[in-house]
Amino acid sequence: MLQNIRVVLVNTSHPGNIGATARAMKNMGLAELVLVEPRSFPHPDATVRASGADDILAAARVVATLEEAITGCALVMGTSARDRHIPWPLLDPRECGQQAVRQAAEGGRVALVFGREYAGLTNEELQRCHYHVHIPADPEFSSLNLAAAVQVLTYEVRMSWLAAEQLPAIPEKMQSNLRGDQKVTADELELFYAHLESTLVEIGFLDPARPRHLMSRLRRLYGRAGIERKELNLLRGILTETQAVARGLPHKRRDK
Template structure:
């Protein structure tokens, strides 16, 4: 399960933070690191602060966009302050997040996404996630270094893994339905947009209808089979080719 947990760092400015994050990962048994447009990588400072976790750096994948980093993931959890205007499912406690992530990681990749040192994740990037998680901290000073945030969430994942590993009940639990990948969910959203637009349903561009529906389906967490059923329904609602009439 740990091999299916992917740490994604978006546009990291200081290469030393990449190295420190790699060190935090390795101490908790995580090896999958993806970097989205880092300012400088590879870099000597990253190697220095990795402190022996250079294998994580050597195997890191560098991509151009967050979508490319997470398209094959069945759960994408963005680490950020809770944003009420983006009503994605939210984990108020990292330990709850870790249990959910491990459950999904039994069958497919799960991504934990961290934003820029100064500004975090953009709204568009959070919309690319299926869930959000926040780290409870001092309300008067809740500022965490990037690698510290990685360390905390990685620790919670490793702790949940240790707990499940020692529990016979966890291994006997019935297999959950396989969730769709982020790419499959994106195709569903595009299909839904096409049908709603063609039907004339989207008549109020400022009503945020699509955003609210996206949040609804994110909270529902449909399985791949259920998402396929929904796409079949959308196909049935699409008007036929006029030439067929």
């Protein structure tokens, strides 16, 4: 599906922006780059900024006109940062991603068109687009770097594609890292609370004759934390070492 979506850069002035665009595309799984009369390409600065996305630069097509760049596309969306005299169907980046993926899923080719660094797309060029896309940046500082704008739209394309394919945004391996170890059981927590209470008594922080509500408050604190087993083992280890120090026994230094 993503192979049906191309990125088109019009009259790019700085070759580094072409390389950064290639990198942004590769990050998000897009591969087709079309350049309309770039000022300087190929160029070493493009290769450096691509940071490994050399295959996209090598396959990039250079054409003379926007018409050539969007040939065969059933859907063309051009970025626009300014109000235009003639109202045009306007999308935000999320809607752009959804429209692009929907069209690509039906087999139609899609073009995401980006204009010049200093002036964007002309009115004539924008009128060749089915939709205009506006990135809602802070109006006090709304000028985005070209590659940053490409990254915003290609990110939204990828998120829409993941949703359409019913794929997780976070890979399973990373999800397991986020989930961490297994949550502790109630009986394991009870052993921890007993260990914690005995340690606090031993170091004089808790007076068993006047316990007040200390352990209740600590139970609420740790219960709210959703402790994982590795974390619990760490806490139990701290308590064990604390008891060793309190008793004047040899203890292990964990910072070595």
